[in-house]
Amino acid sequence: xxxxxxxxxxxxxxxxxxxxxxxxxxxxxxxxxxxxxxxxxxxxxxxxxxxxxxxxxxxxxxxxxxxxxxxxxxxxxxxxxxxxxxxxxxxxxxxxxxxxxxxxxxxxxxxxxxxxxxxxxxxxxxxxxxxxxxxxxxxxxxxxxxxxxxxxxxxxxxxxxxxxxxxxxxxxxxxxxxxxxxxxxxxxxxxxxxxxxxxxxxxxxxxxxxxxxxxxxxxxxxxxxxxxxxxxxxxxxxxxxxxxxxxxxxxxxxxxxxxxxxxxxxxxxxxxxxxxxxxxxxxxx
Amino acid sequence: xxxxxxxxxxxxxxxxxxxxxxxxxxxxxxxxxxxxxxxxxxxxxxxxxxxxxxxxxxxxxxxxxxxxxxxxxxxxxxxxxxxxxxxxxxxxxxxxxxxxxxxxxxxxxxxxxxxxxxxxxxxxxxxxxxxxxxxxxxxxxxxxxxxxxxxxxxxxxxxxxxxxxxxxxxxxxxxxxxxxxxxxxxxxxxxxxxxxxxxxxxxxxxxxxxxxxxxxxxxxxxxxxxxxxxxxxxxxxxxxxxxxxxxxxxxxxxxxxxxxxxxxxxxxxxxxxxxxxxxxxxxxxxxxxxxxxxxxxxxxxxxxxxxxxxxxxxxxxxxxxxxxxxxxxxxxxxxxxxxxxxxxxxxxxxxxxxxxxxxxxxxxxxxxxxxxxx
Numbered sequence: 001x002x003x004x005x006x007x008x009x010x011x012x013x014x015x016x017x018x019x020x021x022x023x024x025x026x027x028x029x030x031x032x033x034x035x036x037x038x039x040x041x042x043x044x045x046x047x048x049x050x051x052x053x054x055x056x057x058x059x060x061x062x063x064x065x066x067x068x069x070x071x072x073x074x075x076x077x078x079x080x081x082x083x084x085x086x087x088x089x090x091x092x093x094x095x096x097x098x099x100x101x102x103x104x105x106x107x108x109x110x111x112x113x114x115x116x117x118x119x120x121x122x123x124x125x126x127x128x129x130x131x132x133x134x135x136x137x138x139x140x141x142x143x144x145x146x147x148x149x150x151x152x153x154x155x156x157x158x159x160x161x162x163x164x165x166x167x168x169x170x171x172x173x174x175x176x177x178x179x180x181x182x183x184x185x186x187x188x189x190x191x192x193x194x195x196x197x198x199x200x201x202x203x204x205x206x207x208x209x210x211x212x213x214x215x216x217x218x219x220x221x222x223x224x225x226x227x228x229x230x231x232x233x234x235x236x237x238x239x240x241x242x243x244x245x246x247x248x249x250x251x252x253x254x255x256x257x258x259x260x261x262x263x264x265x266x267x268x269x270x271x272x273x274x275x276x277x278x279x280x281x282x283x284x285x
Numbered sequence: 286x287x288x289x290x291x292x293x294x295x296x297x298x299x300x301x302x303x304x305x306x307x308x309x310x311x312x313x314x315x316x317x318x319x320x321x322x323x324x325x326x327x328x329x330x331x332x333x334x335x336x337x338x339x340x341x342x343x344x345x346x347x348x349x350x351x352x353x354x355x356x357x358x359x360x361x362x363x364x365x366x367x368x369x370x371x372x373x374x375x376x377x378x379x380x381x382x383x384x385x386x387x388x389x390x391x392x393x394x395x396x397x398x399x400x401x402x403x404x405x406x407x408x409x410x411x412x413x414x415x416x417x418x419x420x421x422x423x424x425x426x427x428x429x430x431x432x433x434x435x436x437x438x439x440x441x442x443x444x445x446x447x448x449x450x451x452x453x454x455x456x457x458x459x460x461x462x463x464x465x466x467x468x469x470x471x472x473x474x475x476x477x478x479x480x481x482x483x484x485x486x487x488x489x490x491x492x493x494x495x496x497x498x499x500x501x502x503x504x505x506x507x508x509x510x511x512x513x514x515x516x517x518x519x520x521x522x523x524x525x526x527x528x529x530x531x532x533x534x535x536x537x538x539x540x541x542x543x544x545x546x547x548x549x550x551x552x553x554x555x556x557x558x559x560x561x562x563x564x565x566x567x568x569x570x571x572x573x574x575x576x577x578x579x580x581x582x583x584x585x586x587x588x589x590x591x592x593x594x595x596x597x598x599x600x601x602x603x604x605x606x607x608x609x610x611x612x613x614x615x616x617x618x619x620x621x622x623x624x625x626x627x628x629x630x631x632x633x634x635x636x637x638x639x640x641x642x643x644x645x646x647x648x649x650x651x652x653x654x655x656x657x658x659x
Contacts, residue, residue: 185340186373190387190434191361200389204377 027263034256043252051257060242061258065265068238071153071228072221072269075160076214082161083168083213084206091176107169110162119159119227126150126158151233159231164220168213175209176202211277218269222262239265290351290364290441290474291316292337297346299332299498306332308498309346314491316351316441319468319475321485324495325521330478331446333495337476338367338444350442361390366440370447372431374419380406381415384433391438405433425456436471443468445477449484461487482522486510494518501648515646516565525567526612527644532562540564540643546608550584552641565644571599571615573636575626585635588612590628602626604634 034051037044055061086107094100110118125131126149133145148154179202187197225241239262246255292314299307307329314320322330335341337348339360347356355363366387375383382389385402393401406412409429419427428448435443448464449457465488468475479485485492486506493503502514513519516527530544540554542564552566568584577585588604591611595601600621604612614634626632 180371180373182369182371182373183375186367186369186434187375187386187390188340188360189338189365189367190438191359191390192386196390200386201375 030256030259033253034260036253036256038251038253040250051253052261054254055257055261061261064237064239064242067236068222071156071160071238072218074157075164075221076217078157078161079165079168079213079217080210082165083172084210086169087173087176087206087209088202090173091179104173107166111166115163116226118163119230122155122159122162122231123150126155151231151235153232153236155231156228156236159227160221160224163227164217167216167220168210171212171216172206172209175206179205207277208279211273211279214273215270218273219266222266222269289316289472291349292442292474292476293349293352294333294337295347295349297333297336297348298344299329299336299341300344305498307336310498310500312493312500312503314474314476314493316474317472318490319465319488320477320491320493321489322476322478322493322495323480323482323485323521324501326480328495329498330493330495334367334444334446334476334478337363337442338365339363340367361387364441365444366435366438366442367444367446368428368431368435368448370450372419372427372451374427374430374434376419379416379418380411380422380430383419383430384437386434387438401437405437406430408436409433424451425460428452428460432467440473442474442476443471445475447478447480449479450481457484464488486522494521496521496648496650501646511569512642513567513644515648516567516644517646517648517650519567519644524570524615525642526570526573527565527567528609529563529565532558532560532564534560542566544608546606548586550641551582551638552643553639555643555645565649567642567644568636568640569642570613571617572640573614573634574620575602575614575616575624575632575634577633577635582638583635584638584641585633586612587631587633590626590630590632593626593628604632 033043035047035049037046037048037050090100090103094103123130127133128145128147128150130150132149136142136146183205184197184201187201192200222238223240225238225244228236228238229241239258243255243258243262246252246258292312294310294312294314297307297310298305310329310333312333322333324330332341336343337350339355339358343356347354349355350364375386378386381399381402384405385393385398388398388401403412403415406415409432411426411429411433414422414426419430422430428451445464449460452460461484464475464477477485477488486509489506491503492506492509494501494509496517502509502518504512509518510522510524513522513525516529519525519527528542528544528550530542530548530550533541533543533549535541535554535558538554540552540558542550542552544550550566552564554564558564586604586606586609588606588609590602591605592603593600594603595618596615597618599615599617602614602616602621604614606612612634
């Protein structure tokens with residue numbers, strides 16, 4: 001091999017090493033352990049499909065995934081609507097760049113505190129004796145407190161949307177602000193009204209941002225256990241909270257097998273998204 | 286009255302806060318003509334174009350197309366189409382879809398859209414690229430697509446915002462010819478905004494020179510070039526030397542003007558002038574000859590040759606004349622080489638008195654002339 005043909009490989013080497021170290025090794029470990037056996041105290045290296053057999057035959061797995069996917073889709077839906085609307089307003093209605101940046105930064109304010117605090121702060125607001133219920137009863141809209149507000153699926157989705165919508169706003173805002181104003185004018189010149197422009201120009205040109213945001217949210221929601229545990233009051237579980245239970249009981253191989261399945265599921269989701277939007281060519285445009 | 290896209294602009298004003306971009310402007314653009322609006326950046330020409338298209342609202346006044354008041358008619362319903370400076374193609378659509386976009390908005394069926402889109406692409410010789418994306422095209426090709434998209438709705442008025450400025454010199458000259466030919470074929474009104482003087486002169490049936498939001502002068506290319514209204518027009522369109530002086534005496538429409546160095550000139554005055562009044566006049570650079578004046582009725586100046594530029598068909602001679610801005614002479618190459626000059630020589634220049642063209646207008650702003658881009 002000549003020096004010349006070796007060069008590109010050498011150039012890629014540091015990054016490749018880094019990737020192997022921080023991605024390759026942990027996942028390889030995970031996959032390895034998922035085939036091991038345990039008696040609840042010690043781990044025994046083995047090559048057994050028992051963990052997977054258990055995982056795929058348990059009806060719990062299906063229930064957990066259905067729940068998690070339900071949360072994911074609901075969160076995607078609401079954060080997409082909010083993210084798109086916020087970006088649309090920021091990009092097309094706020095004329096001054098300074099105001100635009102200020103409002104954009106305002107969207108990030110909640111991120112200045114920890115996610116846990118932001119989540120917990122919903123509790124006194126939504127609770128039976130909470131701010132919202134007192135207000136609703138105070139003005140006489142209802143006699144009994146609304147119980148679905150807290151420790152429910154509603155609370156879980158609300159918290160997810162609150163925590164993660166920014167991950168949708170940022171990429172959508174980014175791709176929307178790249179749309180040249182003259183392109184929109186050209187559409188208007190062709191007779192298009194605001195709705196035509198939204199459907200034919202803005203949404204197609206924002207697809208990349210929507211896809212990137214969706215990938216973030218799928219990964220975040222499917223990997224969460226904390227929000228589900230707190231906000232559902234223990235009534236719902238997620239894939240990861242089940243995994244956490246197994247880890248607490250030192251069932252590492254079972255948890256590892258569940259983790260491998262989760263990675264596969266997230267990959268399927270992401271590849272579905274990528275199938276709809278070709279992010280690489282869109283970004284290169 | 287022609288029904289081919291006559292545009293009547295009446296007392297139109299456009300203000301952006303305290304800034305007046307277009308100031309109480311009246312203009313008539315003949316239907317089926319090629320109109321070039323020219324002026325330095327910030328003169329209001331683009332704003333006026335965008336108001337005709339409906340991309341800007343008027344602060345006051347009205348715009349009529351074919352006799353119909355379109356002042357408050359929605360963009361896209363006025364019978365106008367605009368070609369943008371940056372082409373503004375839709376980056377996510379193929380060429381066919383780009384060109385047929387106005388038809389899609391008109392709810393034309395997919396099959397017909399495709400057919401008419403292809404027809405139009407064929408017309409601009411891009412049919413073989415029908416399924417490509419705009420990003421895969423060169424600048425010149427993108428421009429043809431933009432042109433095709435603008436023309437697919439059969440507009441009566443095509444508005445072109447600096448259409449050639451993004452192209453290289455070679456393509457610019459070629460597209461210039463194509464635009465002119467297209468306008469001839471279609472017989473619709475073209476309104477073309479440019480800041481390049483040769484472009485306006487070459488293309489236009491009607492040139493509109495703007496400055497500070499008003500029309501400084503409008504007329505045929507020849508009128509604008511040969512009979513400028515003001516020192517500003519003369520400078521902006523180029524090809525003229527401007528001499529400023531004051532009136533010494535006036536007799537039978539012949540003013541005797543004296544410049545600041547005491548040179549005396551006879552100028553046919555276009556209005557009554559009084560002694561002591563300021564007077565500007567222009568002399569075409571290619572009407573001036575070097576050497577001592579032979580006979581009466583000649584104006585003359587003496588200056589030092591500061592620069593010589595060979596331009597092929599002529600030689601550009603720059604003279605430093607006391608009390609004047611740079612005085613330039615275009616000598617035909619054969620005349621120049623009969624008797625070559627050198628920089629540093631003191632020479633006298635002369636021309637017939639009747640070449641002195643009285644500039645009536647006061648506007649003395651220098652604008653941004655691109656007079657030497659021949």
